[in-house]
Amino acid sequence: MGTIKAAVAPSKISVKQWVDRVLDDAKFNVPAAKASAYAPSNIALSKYWGKREASFNLPVTGSVSISLAGHGTHTKLCVIDGPKHQVTLNGKGLDERDSFVIKLSQWLDRVLPNNLKLGVTTVNTVPTAAGLASSASGFAALTLATNNLMGWNLPQHQLSALARLGSGSASRSLWHGFVKWHAGQLPDGSDSVAHPLEQQWPNLRVGLLTVSSHTKAVSSREGMARTIATSKLYKQWPQQAQDDLATIEAAIAMGDFETMAKTAEHNAMSMHATMAAAWPPLVYWQPESLAQMQKVWQLRAQGLPLYLTMDAGPNLKLLFEAKHQADVVSAFETVEIITPFS
Template identity: 60%
Template sequence: MTAITPALWVQEELLAGRSLQPTQEQATAYAPANIALSKYWGKRESQFNLPLTGSLSVSLANHGTHTQLSLIDAADHQVYLNGVEQAGESAFVVQLKAWLSLFLPTGISLRIETRNTIPTAAGLASSASGYGALALACNELCGWQLDYTSLSALARLGSGSASRSLWHGFVKWQAGEAANGHDSVAYVLPERWPQLRVGILTVSDAKKAVSSREGMGRTVQTSALFKQWPAQAASDMQHIEQAIMENDFVALGQRAEHNAMSMHATMQAAWPPLVYWQPESLAAMQQVWELRQQGLEVYFTMDAGPNLKLLFEAANTATILQHFPTLEVIQPFADPS
């Protein structure tokens, strides 16, 4: 019996009955970046990019990735990131080509032009919005007419968090149980929170030395604290979803911040230790804690990078900006147009 591979699963199950040939010359798409309130950290299977636990995020409106795909007469794909052509042997291009090879027939070459409106590879989920936009653009280019939940499985094969970057709002990614990951998909939650604000506090926009994928693997393999993480992550996600349903900001903020700090603790207990923070990151955390002691309801979350994402409500925006004047404030539930 032939073992199922991601390419076989994509072509024979996900895209069953659909043509793999592009049906038009060009396609464009946009996908928002997302910030996980309950984090994805650790895989149960790496080939299909399957997580140990589910996760829950909020999308960042007009902060994300714009992608244009064009058919070209060339021997290979051409990849441009923020207007700069990328070397074919770069890790970014190698991974992108591997993802395209899951479904695109040999002999078809694309010019791929991607523009991020967030810093690339600095812990601000640019790979998530990147593969989200690619999945949406390929859906249009090839005329598949897949629904977003099906596309979330395709995007996941490029970047796990990309499964959550197809929608605006709160998005939940199910861990699933199937070996081929057909049930490890995302869907948007119906709840909206117009008063919720996310503030991006950029400590550094430099590419991080250790990628999320590499850091995740090191943590799973070497961190003694990681064995406690899956149970906590599952509990945190349940409580965060409940806080969203009840519009309970304090419960949301407390759980999201604790979840992020716990994830970073597992990294720091890895060997060699993984510390994505910069001194400015820690100073910002301490400032948030001091403001809470003064009665200001503000919390933070952090992914695998040095930058903080502050969580607060609209009524506190002016006060927050007094303390963090360089903060970029995002309204996740603003009209996407």
Template identity: 45%
Template sequence: MTQARIAKYQAHTNIALIKYWGKRNQELILPVTSSLSLTLEAFYTQTQVEFSDQFANDQFILNGHPQSHEATTKVSHYVDLFRRTAGVTLPVKITSDNYVPTAAGLASSASAFAALACACNDALDLNLNPHELSIMARQGSGSASRSLFGGFVEWEKGSGEDSNSSFARPFDSADWDIAMIALVLNHQSKKFSSRKAMQHTIETSPFYKLWPEEVAKDLELIKSAIKQKDLKQIGEIAEHNAMKMHATMLAANPSFTYFESDSLKAMELIKNMRHNGLTCYYTMDAGPNVKILCPYSQSQQIKEQLLHYFDESQIIISQVGPAPFALDVSGV
């Protein structure tokens, strides 16, 4: 009997301001374009791994519920990346708690795989650095590579089929007057998974061929705006980039959208608030929820305006989130 190897980590979600939409390699999760995100303090995942020869097989418990064979197998395959690197075959028990609405366009997979990657690295004494870990996290969920760092993070698309060329890196600590408000319009799992939606868009949308070119331009513009701490320009670029991404979906065949009536209502409210002098810009990912980039100093004022139309439980103000960190393990 070998001693159990245990570690537990907390990782935070990130929201892309320059979007990742489309893979050039499905298996390795190599993106068509680079992207840039902001890590959020309010949404996170806590994951504990325990490797032990006392387990008959791998176990996966999410939010207190044992997961299906299919879900466990998927996570097991991912953990195999770390087991192969460590040269071990020990079964693992994964206990994960998501403090994010799962699969609703709030990047729960990003924090989940980032926390899992960090916990596996620690428990198996691999000593991978954040750069190397971002490559490993990417292979679980593309956006997880960005959750390896706090603040503004750039995910480099890399080149060709070289898995090690695509990684995330910190760009700016975002330790200034900046926040994001999540407007949670739908807690339900989304109708179309991101993976299927991306591939359908690539294969059928005539607008998609313009997407890489637009992202490259937007990325350079937003990096310059971040260096200048120009939130107005950052917001304008991010809002337009998000709408261009959703336009590729609307032009797919058959067409589809993540917009719901409340999503559209929220966008109009944000434009009206902007017209009335507040600094606020919207972005949306693969889900109906709307995220609002704004100065933290104006976040309460914006929330008060939103309360005229949405319930307080739907409005979550988030400051900038940190890189993953270790937690005390339970029962040890």
């Protein structure tokens, strides 16, 4: 339950064995005592919703995202003398039983030599667990920082796969701009990796409308599992996601904002629809989310080329072009504008 049957055979090796193979092949530099990295958050334009395999975090379909420039995660690592990793999040030391610490420690223990323990200092510039994908930028920054610390010198696609083990969408957060994550076909996920698209859209704007920054009651992981197990409408999702991805990728290549943004909104609404049709019903929207969604639709009906997307949370992300920024700011007082290609 919670995953759909893979079209390929299950992996013959464990996640740990896969990690060991990747690191065995790495040409190490000298490890450092300290390292740091930054990774941007990202917003999927065609969504990742559903795993074909849970231990490797392999998606049912590919996806494409836009990274959020200065909104993301700064992570510093240092080697410490102690029995456990020590994690500080946004200036606050976390208890070892905190679920974030548990996930992070599990990832570190898979990739580090035995008994090497780290102090991890993480600062998110986006609210944690409010649908702004802080786990994506978090695991991407952790992967980049660990690569630096350990002197792995791994190629980018392998870093993407390592980040994916922590959080699926982290595979896309290693780069700025548009990023495509290939679903892949291999049982161990070696080909389920992201790469940046070359297109630059300096006029693209993303608006963040934060309805709530509270931790959501149902995690994305749990939400995906419930949707796959109980939502009959989900059966159509993989085909739609695949079609939407192709449409959006072509629109990005053509510089066609309207097609890109319209398909992104349709894709996001359809993803939320698969959740509403789950049992028990899964609705991440808050009443205020719906009020803001209606406002977007009303403005669009009045002629403003403004579109929305939403992840597994209550917050809206607006998509529009620079020339309409003044209209958007005047309609949404609290909107935070991001310039992805600044």
